[in-house]
Amino acid sequence: MTTVRIAPAEPKHAEELTALMQDSAAYRGQYATILHEYQVTAGYLNRHPTFRAEANTSTTTLGFYSLITHPPELDLLFVANEAQGLGIGAKLIEHMLTQAREQGIQSIKVVSHPPSEGFYTRMGARKVGVIPARPPKVTWERPQLVFTIADTQTLTENPAPQTRTQAASRSGTHPDARHQAPAPHPPATPETP
Structure with a gap:
């Protein structure tokens, strides 16, 4: 794969990010309700630090994340279906x-997102609880995790030895890597234009 560049998302990217999120295979079936009518708006991008991953040879978005800074919470993290298993989420x-x-x-x-819990723990997050279902939109429990910044710095500077399965999963060669796509929850009250 070519080198990936991560750059701030701008309001002009709102529609592209919404399309990538809405197209996510991780949110089909039983999980589709949480994204119903949700949009990443220009206003949202102005309020929350949001970054896009793109190949150096293209301006196509391969994935993105958004961080709410007060209090700190990873609000959105999506990787394009065609970029799953390439390490974009880890980057x-x-x-x-x-x-x-x-x-x-x-x-x-x-x-x-329940299927993404393993991804976050591999990246250094620690499970601290479970958020109960909130029907009708969210009919499943969601794992709550936390990244402790000092812990993750040590992890990224001195990674622990990995099993062969962990290394294969992280590199995207593990058969289940495509099913462990990072895709957290949108806010409880979706932004609208």
Whole structure:
């Protein structure tokens, strides 16, 4: 794969980010209701630090994340279906942790899409609880995790030895890597234009 560049999202990217999010295979079937009519708006992008991953040879968005800074929470993280398993999610998380560290943020809350919990724990997050279902829109429990910035700095500078399965999953060669796509929750009250 070509080199990936991570750059701030601008209001002009709102429609593209919404389309990428709405197209996410991770949110089909039983999970589709949480994204119903949700949009990433220009106003949202102005309020929350949001970053896009793109190949250096293209301006097509491969994935993006958005961080709410007060209180710190990873609000959105999506990787394009065609970029699953390429390490884009890991690059976005590493970028987010670097940004947080530079801003003096001590920890970041994550309310995870259930199938993505393993991805976040591999990236250094620690499970701290479960968010109960909130029907009718969210009919499932969601894992709550936290990145402690000091812990993740040590993890990224001195990664722990990995099993063969962990290394394959992180590199995208593990058969289940495509099913462990990072895709956290949108806010409880969707932004509208």
